[in-house]
Amino acid sequence: MPATLDYILHLADNALILGQRNAEWCGHGPVLEQDIAISNISLDLIGQARSFYQYAAEIKGGDATEDTLAYLRHEREFRNILLVEQPKGDWAYTTLRQFFFSTFQLLLFQRLITHPDERIAAIAEKSIKEVNYHVRWSSEWVVRLGDGTEESRARLQQAVDDSWPFVNELFQVENFEIESAVQVNELQKVWTEKIQACFTEAGMEIPETAGARSGGKKGIHSEHLGYILAEMQYLQRSYPGCEW
Amino acid sequence: MNTSIRRFFYGDIPGQESAGTPVPQGPKNDWPLWEVFIRSKQGLDHKHVGSLHAADAQMAIENARDVYTRRQEGISIWVVKSQNIHASRPEEAGELYDPAADKIYRHPTFYDLPDAISHM
Numbered sequence: 001m002p003a004t005l006d007y008i009l010h011l012a013d014n015a016l017i018l019g020q021r022n023a024e025w026c027g028h029g030p031v032l033e034q035d036i037a038i039s040n041i042s043l044d045l046i047g048q049a050r051s052f053y054q055y056a057a058e059i060k061g062g063d064a065t066e067d068t069l070a071y072l073r074h075e076r077e078f079r080n081i082l083l084v085e086q087p088k089g090d091w092a093y094t095t096l097r098q099f100f101f102s103t104f105q106l107l108l109f110q111r112l113i114t115h116p117d118e119r120i121a122a123i124a125e126k127s128i129k130e131v132n133y134h135v136r137w138s139s140e141w142v143v144r145l146g147d148g149t150e151e152s153r154a155r156l157q158q159a160v161d162d163s164w165p166f167v168n169e170l171f172q173v174e175n176f177e178i179e180s181a182v183q184v185n186e187l188q189k190v191w192t193e194k195i196q197a198c199f200t201e202a203g204m205e206i207p208e209t210a211g212a213r214s215g216g217k218k219g220i221h222s223e224h225l226g227y228i229l230a231e232m233q234y235l236q237r238s239y240p241g242c243e244w
Numbered sequence: 245m246n247t248s249i250r251r252f253f254y255g256d257i258p259g260q261e262s263a264g265t266p267v268p269q270g271p272k273n274d275w276p277l278w279e280v281f282i283r284s285k286q287g288l289d290h291k292h293v294g295s296l297h298a299a300d301a302q303m304a305i306e307n308a309r310d311v312y313t314r315r316q317e318g319i320s321i322w323v324v325k326s327q328n329i330h331a332s333r334p335e336e337a338g339e340l341y342d343p344a345a346d347k348i349y350r351h352p353t354f355y356d357l358p359d360a361i362s363h364m
Contacts (some may be wrong), residue, residue, distance in 0.1 A: 033296050033306070033307035033310065040314065140302070
């Protein structure tokens with residue numbers, strides 16, 4: 001069975017919005033080398049988003065293109081999880097969020113490569129090498145900061161406290177996911193084990209409370225998404241069809 | 245009379261900045277400098293492509309991957325701490341390199357090659 005439009009858009013929106021967030025570091029990274037690293041990850045994610053949007057546009061038909069899907073949909077039509085739209089925060093927040101998201105994405109894509117929809121399987125297969133690297137890069141930062149100085153540890157702890165409420169949404173099954181070949185709720189156990197392994201090395205602890213924030217997959221977003229879209233979509237809305 | 249001619253060759257950096265001189269480390273820049281070597285494809289040599297800062301060797305390799313192989317420049321990366329590279333002294337360039345200048349017989353250019361052999 002082919003994947004539904006909403007499901008493909010969900011995968012695309014997650015990648016696009018986190019890619020856009022990470023791109024905010026471009027020119028502002030803590031050191032030149034890491035500025036380039038986070039920008040590369042940003043470009044990887046936007047590349048994934050393009051692949052999914054191109055497929056979504058074919059399914060939607062009509063005048064839809066990857067650009068109209070990215071630049072001309074409204075906030076309520078975006079299906080990304082809340083975690084990816086949160087402000088980039090400091091370096092600890094950005095790298096920890098990347099670690100949470102990439103670990104999830106890796107587990108998801110490892111299953112999507114056997115998805116009956118061949119296009120979805122192909123995109124997952126192409127992306128999985130990139131995601132492997134994102135997990136490695138971000139987990140090393142979590143260990144480095146958690147096992148670092150008093151300040152780096154305090155900042156990472158703050159990042160854990162701030163991001164944890166959004167984690168549970170990763171594993172909540174939305175309507176458009178029910179017919180998907182992969183049930184995200186089945187990923188939670190192994191995801192938590194992967195996070196725990198890294199946290200043990202970093203000397204950090206997983207919070208006991210489960211996160212309560214959700215709604216992104218339904219199109220009900222935090223106040224931050226509107227600002228991202230305003231910045232991202234301004235040009236296409238002001239000058240429709242503009243190219244450069 | 246003792247005159248010295250300063251000539252800089254590739255890899256020689258004059259004075260205080262020569263590789264091997266410990267880089268002064270302040271609080272804002274406490275990651276050591278690494279030299280990066282990339283092999284562009286199987287069978288070729290690793291070539292020096294530049295340098296970068298990193299906390300450890302693992303991070304240096306990943307930084308090198310991100311900074312120097314973004315456009316498929318390579319398939320293998322070497323990194324080495326810059327402080328472990330020792331450069332020849334520019335002041336000694338005369339005694340090191342000039343004596344080879346009049347010894348053209350060291351070049352294998354005095355053999356008659358059959359026409360059939362190409363790429364020599």
